[in-house]
Amino acid sequence: xxxxxxxxxxxxxxxxxxxxxxxxxxxxxxxxxxxxxxxxxxxxxxxxxxxxxxxxxxxxxxxxxxxxxxxxx
Numbered sequence: 001x002x003x004x005x006x007x008x009x010x011x012x013x014x015x016x017x018x019x020x021x022x023x024x025x026x027x028x029x030x031x032x033x034x035x036x037x038x039x040x041x042x043x044x045x046x047x048x049x050x051x052x053x054x055x056x057x058x059x060x061x062x063x064x065x066x067x068x069x070x071x072x073x
Contacts, residue, residue, distance in 0.1 A: 006033070 009029050016022040033039050047065055049057070058069040 003038075005036075006038070 006029070009025070009032065013022055013025045013029070016025060049065055054073050056071050056073045057065070058071075060066045060069060
C-alpha cells in the first residue's frame with residue numbers, strides 16, 4: 001500500500017519496543033485494512049467435517065481443518 005493513512009499507522013510499529021503494544025498496533029492495522037476495503041477476500045470455501053465420537057478436533061486459527069490437530073479423545 002502506498003497511502004499516508006497506513007504509513008502513519010505502520011511506521012511507528014517498526015520501532016515499538018513493547019511487544020503488547022506492537023501486537024495491538026498490528027491488529028489495529030489489520031482491522032483498519034479490512035474495514036477500509038484495502039483487501040477484499042475473493043475466495044471463501046466450505047470444508048465439511050464428519051464428526052466421530054472418540055476424536056478431539058482442535059480448531060486451527062485459520063478455521064481450516066488440519067489433520068495434525070485431530071487426535072483420539
